Amino acid sequence: MGDVTARSYREVVSAVEEKVASLRGGRLFIFLGGDHSITYATLRALRSFYRGRLGLVYLDAHPDLYDEYEGDRYSHACTLRRIVEEGFVDPRDVILAGVRAATPSQLDFAEKAGITVLGVEEAEDLAAYLKEGMPYYISYDLDVLDPAYAPGVGNPEPGGLSTREMVRIIKSLPEDVLAFDVVEASPPHDPSGLTLFTAAKIIRETLARARPPGWGEV
Ligand SMILES: [Mn+2]
Known part of the structure; x- marks a missing residue:
C-alpha cells in the first residue's frame, strides 16, 4: 500500500483511514512505523x-497509557489510552505484555479499565490470557525487546525480551490475526542495522503463524 506522507498527525490519521x-477486509494488514502513535490511526x-x-x-516496554504527554493527547505515550477510551477495543480484551517502565498512575488506569498487564517475566505466558475464538490485532513496539537485540528505538529500556523469547511468544499467538504492526524502528539510532x-x-x-484472516461479514 506504500508509505503515508502527511504534514500533521491529523493528516496521518485521515491518510491511513x-x-x-x-x-476493506479480506486480507491481512501489516503496518510498519513510525512511532507508536500510528496504532491509533490503524485501529481507527x-x-x-x-x-x-x-x-x-x-x-x-511502556504502557502508553498517559492521558497526555508533553501537551499531546495523541503522543506515542498515550496511544493505548486513546485506543481503549475511543472504544476501538474493549480494554478487557487487551493484553499489554513486556512492560517494565510503568508509572503508578498508568498501572492504576490499566487495573480500573480491566487491561491485562504482564511484565517481562510473564510475557512468555501471554497465550494463557488469550480469548478463544477472538481475532486479534498484534502491535509490536520494538522496545519490548532488550536494546541488545533492538537498539534502534526512540526509548530503549534495558532488561527486555531476547529475540529468541519473542519468537517463542509469536509461536504462541492466535492464528486468527486481522492485522499487525511493527513500530518504533528508528534508523538514525540503528547504525548496525540490527x-x-x-x-x-x-x-x-x-506471517508464518497467522492464517488468512477470518474477517467474517465485513
Ligand atoms: Mn509504545
Whole structure:
C-alpha cells in the first residue's frame, strides 16, 4: 500500500483511514512505523468498517497509557489510552505484555479499565490470557525487546525480551490475526542495522503463524 506522507498527525490519521478503507477486509494488514502513535490511526481505520470482536496484544516496554504527554493527547505515550477510551477495543480484551517502565498512575488506569498487564517475566505466558475464538490485532513496539537485540528505538529500556523469547511468544499467538504492526524502528539510532533485521524476523514469524484472516461479514 506504500508509505503515508502527511504534514500533521491529523493528516496521518485521515491518510491511513483512506488507504485502509479503500481495501476493506479480506486480507491481512501489516503496518510498519513510525512511532507508536500510528496504532491509533490503524485501529481507527480498521474500525471504520470492521465492527466484529477484536482483541489486542500490545507488546511494549511502556504502557502508553498517559492521558497526555508533553501537551499531546495523541503522543506515542498515550496511544493505548486513546485506543481503549475511543472504544476501538474493549480494554478487557487487551493484553499489554513486556512492560517494565510503568508509572503508578498508568498501572492504576490499566487495573480500573480491566487491561491485562504482564511484565517481562510473564510475557512468555501471554497465550494463557488469550480469548478463544477472538481475532486479534498484534502491535509490536520494538522496545519490548532488550536494546541488545533492538537498539534502534526512540526509548530503549534495558532488561527486555531476547529475540529468541519473542519468537517463542509469536509461536504462541492466535492464528486468527486481522492485522499487525511493527513500530518504533528508528534508523538514525540503528547504525548496525540490527533492529531492522530483528523487525524483519518478527514480521516473517508472524506471517508464518497467522492464517488468512477470518474477517467474517465485513
Ligand atoms: Mn509504545
